[in-house]
Every structure is written in C-alpha cells, then in structure tokens.
Amino acid sequence: MTAQVPDAPDGGHGRPVPDATVARLAVYLRVLTELRWAATGPAAPLGHPRTISSADLARLAGVKPANLRRDLTFLGSYGVRGVGYDIHLLTTGISAALGADRSAPVALVGLGNLGQALAGYAGFGGRGFRIAALFDADPQRIGRTVAGLVIQDIGDAGRVCREAGIAIGVIATPEHAAQPVADVLVGAGVRSILNFAPGVLLVPDDVQVRRVDLALELQMLAFHEGRRADPAPTGVAVSS
Amino acid sequence: MTAQVPDAPDGGHGRPVPDATVARLAVYLRVLTELRWAATGPAAPLGHPRTISSADLARLAGVKPANLRRDLTFLGSYGVRGVGYDIHLLTTGISAALGADRSAPVALVGLGNLGQALAGYAGFGGRGFRIAALFDADPQRIGRTVAGLVIQDIGDAGRVCREAGIAIGVIATPEHAAQPVADVLVGAGVRSILNFAPGVLLVPDDVQVRRVDLALELQMLAFHEGRRADPAPTGVAVSS
Incomplete structure (x- = not known):
C-alpha cells in the first residue's frame, strides 16, 4: 500500500x-x-x-x-x-x-442463526476489523467450529478478550441474555458494543453501544410501498 | 385503536x-x-x-x-x-x-442462517409488514417449516407472490443467487426489494432496492475505536 x-x-x-x-x-x-x-x-x-x-x-x-x-x-x-x-x-x-486497512479484533457472542450468519459474512473483509473470538453459553455449541473459529465458553470471555486485546464486541444473543453478556464484555475491557438484540443495554458512559435493528429497513420499504398503494394518505407524505 | x-x-x-x-x-x-x-x-x-x-x-x-x-x-x-x-x-x-398498523405481506428468499434469523426475528411485530412466504432453491430446505411457515420452491415464487399480492421481497441468499432471485421477484410483481447479499442488483427503474450491509455498523465502531486508540491520527478526525 x-x-x-x-x-x-x-x-x-x-x-x-x-x-x-x-x-x-x-x-x-x-x-x-x-x-x-x-x-x-x-x-x-x-x-x-x-x-x-x-x-x-x-x-x-x-x-x-x-x-x-x-x-x-x-x-x-x-x-x-x-x-x-x-x-x-x-x-x-x-x-x-x-482505518479500514487496520484489523481490530472483535468478539462475537451468540452463535444462533444470526451469529453464525455474521461469523460467516462475506462482506467483512477489508473493513477495519476481523472476528477474532466466538462465545456462547450453550454447552451444545461450545467447542464447535464456525467460520474457522472454535466457539468458546462465555465464562472464559473475560480472560480471552483481555489476552487478545479485544475492545469491540458483537451481541447476537436472544434479548434476555444481552444485558448479562454486555456486563461480561465491559468487565473484559470491551469499550464498543454492536447490539443486534432488541432492548436497551445499560453500560458505563465510556462504553459506546450501537444498535442494529434488522426491522428498520423493511419498515421503511413497507412505508414507501404503502404510499405507492395509497397515494392520498391521511398521514404524512414523503419526498423522494 | x-x-x-x-x-x-x-x-x-x-x-x-x-x-x-x-x-x-x-x-x-x-x-x-x-x-x-x-x-x-x-x-x-x-x-x-x-x-x-x-x-x-x-x-x-x-x-x-x-x-x-x-x-x-x-x-x-x-x-x-x-x-x-x-x-x-x-x-x-x-x-x-x-402505517405500522398495516401489515404488508413480505416474501423472504434464502433460508440459510441469515434467512432463518430474519424469519424468526422477534423485532418484526407491529412494524407495518409480516413475513408471508419463504422460498429457497435447495431441495433439502424446501418443505421444512421455519417460524411457522413452510419453505416453498423458488420456482413457485411467481405464482405465490401474485396470488398473495406480495409487493415486497427480502433477498438473503448468497451473492451469486441474488440477481436471478431479484429477476424472479420482479417478474412476480415485487416492487420493493431489501437485499442482504453483497453486490449491486439490476432492476427496472420502478423497482426500489434497499441494501443492508451488515458490516457497516461494525466498521463504524472499529473506526471510532481506532480514533480512541490513536487520538492523533494522520487521517480524519471525528466529531462526537
């Protein structure tokens, strides 16, 4: 370069x-x-x-x-x-x-369908980060390999994240697990969290949380489709 | 209401x-x-x-x-x-x-990990749409039930979408399948497409495509994390 x-x-x-x-x-x-x-x-x-x-x-x-x-x-x-x-x-x-030529290590927690899709996502190369560790709480998942990485016990996340210098975490768990997982990640030194689970996470002020809402884009499309089907609505109009 | x-x-x-x-x-x-x-x-x-x-x-x-x-x-x-x-x-x-109190029917194509995660996504209620049909090309998936819906053959998508009045499609296939799937959906009357696959889709001018890039938010976090670790960069600075 x-x-x-x-x-x-x-x-x-x-x-x-x-x-x-x-x-x-x-x-x-x-x-x-x-x-x-x-x-x-x-x-x-x-x-x-x-x-x-x-x-x-x-x-x-x-x-x-x-x-x-x-x-x-x-x-x-x-x-x-x-x-x-x-x-x-x-x-x-x-x-x-x-900084997309850097490669910040990222921990991904929750290897259900969404987590597996994220771990294997083809669009992650050359974007400034790499998935460096996978964690789950399910004994049936721990030890399995996904996208070349072995799923580790969430109980080991603190040690692993500190040793690997991981400062970014992705939460792809069900909603009820998201807050305890966030607590574990923050305790392990993670300062930036990407949260795919519904709900609000409580974290210290110096931790940044970004929320991905998979429904948002579909909601926008449905809204525009509704405008097309009903061009004289009683609600709001939209500029193109 | x-x-x-x-x-x-x-x-x-x-x-x-x-x-x-x-x-x-x-x-x-x-x-x-x-x-x-x-x-x-x-x-x-x-x-x-x-x-x-x-x-x-x-x-x-x-x-x-x-x-x-x-x-x-x-x-x-x-x-x-x-x-x-x-x-x-x-x-x-x-x-x-x-229009979130409406419920526009949506076709979801591609029932790999991402498609299954979307089909079962808890955050889709009361957002103006509902997943109404699932399609895949894989004979091992066709006929299976995901989130209460039976996966149908993509070859039947034209008929099914027309009969159900489906105007919105979600593509959660691998990249190479996205364009042919888009062609099928457009031929079936779909006018709005949400595309999770990498790459650009070619569609008629009256069809709206929105692209979801799962890497984008993580890239933003990695960028900010890089700024934190290196507060005097040679590149751009960021306002908070």
Missing part, C-alpha cells in the same frame, strides 16, 4: 468529520470495492473503466452528488474535473482515512 | 417528509414500544412514568433534541411544555403515520 491521505488544502487534518460523513465514506468504500471486483473478476469486460464520475458514484451509493463531493473534501482532492475519480486511488484513500 | 394523526397546525398534511425523518420516526417508534413494554412487563417498576421528555427520547434514540422536535412537527403536536410527550399517544401517532 503506497496510498496515503494527502494534505488537503480544501479539507485539512483535524477538521471534525460528522458521523454521517463517516457512514457515507464507508458506503463509498463498499461500492468502490465492488466496482474493483467487477473490473478484475472473471466476468470483467475488457476495457472496464478505471475512473468513475461523482454522479455515477453518488447514484450507486444512493446519496446526493453534492453530499458526495462535500464528503470527499475531508480526504483532500481525488477528482480531476471532466475525468472523474481514479477508482484505485479513491479506494485506498478512503480505506486509509477510515 | 382510536388514535389518529391530528390535523397539524405546525406540520400539515402533504408536506413532504424527508427520508431521514421517516427513518428517525421508525427509531422513535421502536424506542417508545420498548419503553411501553418495560412499563407494562413483569419487571415494570410501580409508578413508571407515562410521559417522556424530548431530551430523554432524543437520547434513547441517539438523535439531537432539535431533530426530534422538528421530526415530530410532521405529526402535529403531541407534547405539552414542561410535561413532555404522552408515551401511549405518541406511539400510536407515529405508528399510524408510518
């Missing part, structure tokens, strides 16, 4: 980047990675473009072009007017800015 | 609601529903409050209070200055506005 984030005359180091921009940068990185894969994979057409316009990248990422251009000012200048962005350079630039 | 969305002097019917507001309304609804459950469940403390301040609701939803107040103007007025929002009234108001 020779790419680096350049000094940015229009961006500048230390300028605070809003969370929304960080999230969109991650989406651009995913889109660009998929484009690069398409351009080099077995099905790649000859002469596949090496650049992408801001309009095309914005469309593929589902954001407004103005947002894209503003987001990229935080990285410095990667675009050439009339030519667009070099896909390889922009990919490595965003990757470095997001 | 006697609740309705009142005529809103400060909001007004037909005023376009931004997608971001729709998404946040869905988050408020989830938080309020969880609060109501906590207030009425077996562990409910006596005298649990029936109202919530905008500051508390904003904090639980992870949004800025100013955003919350602006979002709720689209519904009309549910708050009383100095008292806060009545949890029950606000819940039913948002629910009606989002």
Whole structure:
C-alpha cells in the first residue's frame, strides 16, 4: 500500500468529520470495492473503466452528488474535473482515512442463526476489523467450529478478550441474555458494543453501544410501498 | 385503536417528509414500544412514568433534541411544555403515520442462517409488514417449516407472490443467487426489494432496492475505536 491521505488544502487534518460523513465514506468504500471486483473478476469486460464520475458514484451509493463531493473534501482532492475519480486511488484513500486497512479484533457472542450468519459474512473483509473470538453459553455449541473459529465458553470471555486485546464486541444473543453478556464484555475491557438484540443495554458512559435493528429497513420499504398503494394518505407524505 | 394523526397546525398534511425523518420516526417508534413494554412487563417498576421528555427520547434514540422536535412537527403536536410527550399517544401517532398498523405481506428468499434469523426475528411485530412466504432453491430446505411457515420452491415464487399480492421481497441468499432471485421477484410483481447479499442488483427503474450491509455498523465502531486508540491520527478526525 503506497496510498496515503494527502494534505488537503480544501479539507485539512483535524477538521471534525460528522458521523454521517463517516457512514457515507464507508458506503463509498463498499461500492468502490465492488466496482474493483467487477473490473478484475472473471466476468470483467475488457476495457472496464478505471475512473468513475461523482454522479455515477453518488447514484450507486444512493446519496446526493453534492453530499458526495462535500464528503470527499475531508480526504483532500481525488477528482480531476471532466475525468472523474481514479477508482484505485479513491479506494485506498478512503480505506486509509477510515482505518479500514487496520484489523481490530472483535468478539462475537451468540452463535444462533444470526451469529453464525455474521461469523460467516462475506462482506467483512477489508473493513477495519476481523472476528477474532466466538462465545456462547450453550454447552451444545461450545467447542464447535464456525467460520474457522472454535466457539468458546462465555465464562472464559473475560480472560480471552483481555489476552487478545479485544475492545469491540458483537451481541447476537436472544434479548434476555444481552444485558448479562454486555456486563461480561465491559468487565473484559470491551469499550464498543454492536447490539443486534432488541432492548436497551445499560453500560458505563465510556462504553459506546450501537444498535442494529434488522426491522428498520423493511419498515421503511413497507412505508414507501404503502404510499405507492395509497397515494392520498391521511398521514404524512414523503419526498423522494 | 382510536388514535389518529391530528390535523397539524405546525406540520400539515402533504408536506413532504424527508427520508431521514421517516427513518428517525421508525427509531422513535421502536424506542417508545420498548419503553411501553418495560412499563407494562413483569419487571415494570410501580409508578413508571407515562410521559417522556424530548431530551430523554432524543437520547434513547441517539438523535439531537432539535431533530426530534422538528421530526415530530410532521405529526402535529403531541407534547405539552414542561410535561413532555404522552408515551401511549405518541406511539400510536407515529405508528399510524408510518402505517405500522398495516401489515404488508413480505416474501423472504434464502433460508440459510441469515434467512432463518430474519424469519424468526422477534423485532418484526407491529412494524407495518409480516413475513408471508419463504422460498429457497435447495431441495433439502424446501418443505421444512421455519417460524411457522413452510419453505416453498423458488420456482413457485411467481405464482405465490401474485396470488398473495406480495409487493415486497427480502433477498438473503448468497451473492451469486441474488440477481436471478431479484429477476424472479420482479417478474412476480415485487416492487420493493431489501437485499442482504453483497453486490449491486439490476432492476427496472420502478423497482426500489434497499441494501443492508451488515458490516457497516461494525466498521463504524472499529473506526471510532481506532480514533480512541490513536487520538492523533494522520487521517480524519471525528466529531462526537
């Protein structure tokens, strides 16, 4: 990797980047990675473009072009007017800015269907983390291998996380187990938790919890579908 | 349900609601529903409050209070200055506005670990949709029952979706199967697709695709964790 984030005359180091921009940068990185894969994979057409316009990248990422251009000012200048962005350079630039070339170890707790799906998720490579340890409380699961890792006893999580320097935990347990698991993880030094279980977790102020609600996107789709089926509703209207 | 969305002097019917507001309304609804459950469940403390301040609701939803107040103007007025929002009234108001009291039928394709987790997801009730049909291509899965529904042959999806009036599909297949499955769903009249598989789907312009990237939130956490471990980075800084 020779790419680096350049000094940015229009961006500048230390300028605070809003969370929304960080999230969109991650989406651009995913889109660009998929484009690069398409351009080099077995099905790649000859002469596949090496650049992408801001309009095309914005469309593929589902954001407004103005947002894209503003987001990229935080990285410095990667675009050439009339030519667009070099896909390889922009990919490595965003990757470095997001720290996606690092590999923070992550503990995953709860190896039911969701946990197994997460452990084996193909989209986790090159995103700045790696699943480093699996835990469950079920004796029938402990000792089994999932995605190349042996499921360990949640009772050993404190020692294992401390020894491996794990600071990020994923909770994919049923709701009733989520709080005790969070307590174990926090006691083991975990400072960031991604929670897939319903309900609110109580943690110390210096621990960050992000909640993934698998129903949210489907709820949005159902809402829009309802608007389509009933274009003159009594409730709210939606801009596109 | 006697609740309705009142005529809103400060909001007004037909005023376009931004997608971001729709998404946040869905988050408020989830938080309020969880609060109501906590207030009425077996562990409910006596005298649990029936109202919530905008500051508390904003904090639980992870949004800025100013955003919350602006979002709720689209519904009309549910708050009383100095008292806060009545949890029950606000819940039913948002629910009606989002159409969460409807129940749009959804087809789920791909009953691997992720699909099974989705089919059995506890957080799907009262969100405006219901999983109505399951499909897979694997003969070993077809005919099995998951979450009360029999897995059907993807080859029958066209007929089943048309007969059941299914307009929303969820793709939880491996990446290579996602495009052919999308083609089948679109041919069956599906107009909204939620895609959990990596990669870009090609669909007609009048079909809406939303992509769920299970890595995104974890990438955000890893990014923030990297900032904590290395507070003087060469890349971008983040506002809190």
